Amino acid sequence: MSVSLPIAGQGASAGHAGAAVDFKHRAADAATNPRIAAIFDRSARMKDDARRLILPELPEPLATRELAATIKRHTLQNLDRYLDQFVTRVREHGGHVHFAADGAQANQIITEIAQAASARLIVKSKSMVSEEIELNHALEAAGFNVLETDLGEYILQLANEKPSHIVTPMAHKPKEEVGELFARKLGIEYSDDPTTLTKAARKVLRDRFFEADMGIIGANFAVADTGTVVIVTNEGNGRFCSSRPRRLVCLMGIEKLIPRMKYLPVFLKLLGKSATGQRITSYTSLISGPRRPGDFDGPEEFHLVLLDNGRTKVLASEYREALRCIRCGACLNACPIYRKIGGHAYDATYPGPIGSVISPLFTSLAQYADLPSACSLCGACLDACPVRIDLPTQLIHLRQDVIKAGHAPLSWKLGFKGWKLGMSSSFLYRMGARMGRVFMKLGARDGWKRKLPATGAIWTRYRDIPTMPKPFHSRWDELQKEIEQENAEG
Numbered sequence: 001m002s003v004s005l006p007i008a009g010q011g012a013s014a015g016h017a018g019a020a021v022d023f024k025h026r027a028a029d030a031a032t033n034p035r036i037a038a039i040f041d042r043s044a045r046m047k048d049d050a051r052r053l054i055l056p057e058l059p060e061p062l063a064t065r066e067l068a069a070t071i072k073r074h075t076l077q078n079l080d081r082y083l084d085q086f087v088t089r090v091r092e093h094g095g096h097v098h099f100a101a102d103g104a105q106a107n108q109i110i111t112e113i114a115q116a117a118s119a120r121l122i123v124k125s126k127s128m129v130s131e132e133i134e135l136n137h138a139l140e141a142a143g144f145n146v147l148e149t150d151l152g153e154y155i156l157q158l159a160n161e162k163p164s165h166i167v168t169p170m171a172h173k174p175k176e177e178v179g180e181l182f183a184r185k186l187g188i189e190y191s192d193d194p195t196t197l198t199k200a201a202r203k204v205l206r207d208r209f210f211e212a213d214m215g216i217i218g219a220n221f222a223v224a225d226t227g228t229v230v231i232v233t234n235e236g237n238g239r240f241c242s243s244r245p246r247r248l249v250c251l252m253g254i255e256k257l258i259p260r261m262k263y264l265p266v267f268l269k270l271l272g273k274s275a276t277g278q279r280i281t282s283y284t285s286l287i288s289g290p291r292r293p294g295d296f297d298g299p300e301e302f303h304l305v306l307l308d309n310g311r312t313k314v315l316a317s318e319y320r321e322a323l324r325c326i327r328c329g330a331c332l333n334a335c336p337i338y339r340k341i342g343g344h345a346y347d348a349t350y351p352g353p354i355g356s357v358i359s360p361l362f363t364s365l366a367q368y369a370d371l372p373s374a375c376s377l378c379g380a381c382l383d384a385c386p387v388r389i390d391l392p393t394q395l396i397h398l399r400q401d402v403i404k405a406g407h408a409p410l411s412w413k414l415g416f417k418g419w420k421l422g423m424s425s426s427f428l429y430r431m432g433a434r435m436g437r438v439f440m441k442l443g444a445r446d447g448w449k450r451k452l453p454a455t456g457a458i459w460t461r462y463r464d465i466p467t468m469p470k471p472f473h474s475r476w477d478e479l480q481k482e483i484e485q486e487n488a489e490g
């Protein structure tokens, strides 16, 4: 069997595009909410610091990251070949393979598998790709009872909230809120002790694993030469989901492949360290098809759903390297913007720097036209990324795409046209600088202007702006005159 990937723009769905996200207002609201800034800044800093501390434990951290980047680069260059090999191996192991061009198709496939199994209860381990296609909504709309079993996802499901981080989904929720939620929903006595709360959740979840008819997992990696799906968790819930129910569905994006099992340790070493500063994630499960004769446990049926949802379009574009992402979340933790506004301000499945690149690419530029600008280009994300994705450059290119596609506001276009004109003529540049200086002095106090008109008002709504210093050319001219005068005087 040969796997043929849809060619970009010819069958590959770019995913479900919705209304344009008003990122600027969402970000402004979040940035002025001290509670959000405090929660995210603290939790992101802790993970970022832990990553910085533990990465040097690798004998050659940078070389390991370069190796991981090279392996992923090679895989993406040969993705059709490795997908072909992977699918063949999974089928040899007795697994069923399904291809989904977009989220709607993947939801349909998984719903039909659940219907064929007459499933009543479906247990799920954490999967960002299932968030991407809103799988839970689709299954619940079809009448299935879906239970998230990752502690963070379980809490969010009870609270009916969305993840705010791709690794720690309830990064926005303090333990006191979880205590109130559990008291209300589980009928237990209020406690904000994390151990007590974890035990309460464990008591509920453990029984449900044994009642479930179907399990759904994502994939952290998929190994082409062995046909193996790899999931890593810290709670062991993924292992329960994949081994206890009679039917197992693995939903994965096609970019999750690595060519060989011998490369897996490179990624396992990097993933735990980059995500949470752990030496290695607590549980690593390798699943190669359904249970075989003599196996102690495992599903009787194994279904693999390979999702495109815009990925082949990205593969064929200049943004291919974004598909190297192993979803460690390190770029979110390092990003000063994410730390200030949190994950919900992005209104996207994937927030932070990687989300600002892939959200517009997987859905539409029109929906997420502001996200490429949610970056100060400080380079912290590139520094943190274990697979060396040059996110700042990708964001700059996406900004150009936003302008070319006509999604930028008129004020931007006029502003940059004026800037270009001024920068290409020394006369206009000097004139502009002089006028700008005069304008900035009007109404300023102690060298600071507190209010700008028009688009500039967005800036001064939250902070003051300094008045303009004397332009370099004027200072240079003055200096020249002084020197000439000194020379003339002898």
Ligand code: SF4
Residues within 6 Å of the ligand: 274, 324, 325, 326, 327, 328, 329, 330, 331, 332, 354, 381, 384, 385, 386, 387, 388, 389
């Ligand atoms: S872009 Fe890099 S740092 Fe960010 S989540 Fe992906 S792998 Fe991690």
